[in-house]
Amino acid sequence: MAAELVLKIAQESIYTILIVIAPVVGVALIVGLLISIFQAATQIQDQTMAFVPKIIAVFLSILFFGSWMLRHVVEFTENLLGNLSQFVG
Secondary structure: OHHHHHHHHHHHHHHHHHHHHHHHHHHHHHHHHHHHHHHHHHOOOOHHHHHHHHHHHHHHHHHHHHHHHHHHHHHHHHHHHHOHHHOOO
């Protein structure tokens, strides 16, 4: 039973991580793609042009999605700590 419980917790934690990082990674992917298309069209190959807008977009997405992300992490933590009695035995 302990192995099944550990696997269930690991599965829920991976799922929570994927759900929480999905908006930020999606925004970074879209901004990176748009910058790459712009660089290919204009033949500008400046390295800072790729990183600075992505960093700004990631920070803005964290500000926008931060409360939602925190809510998911807190729910996971409350669920984990609420079922702490299952670990003892």
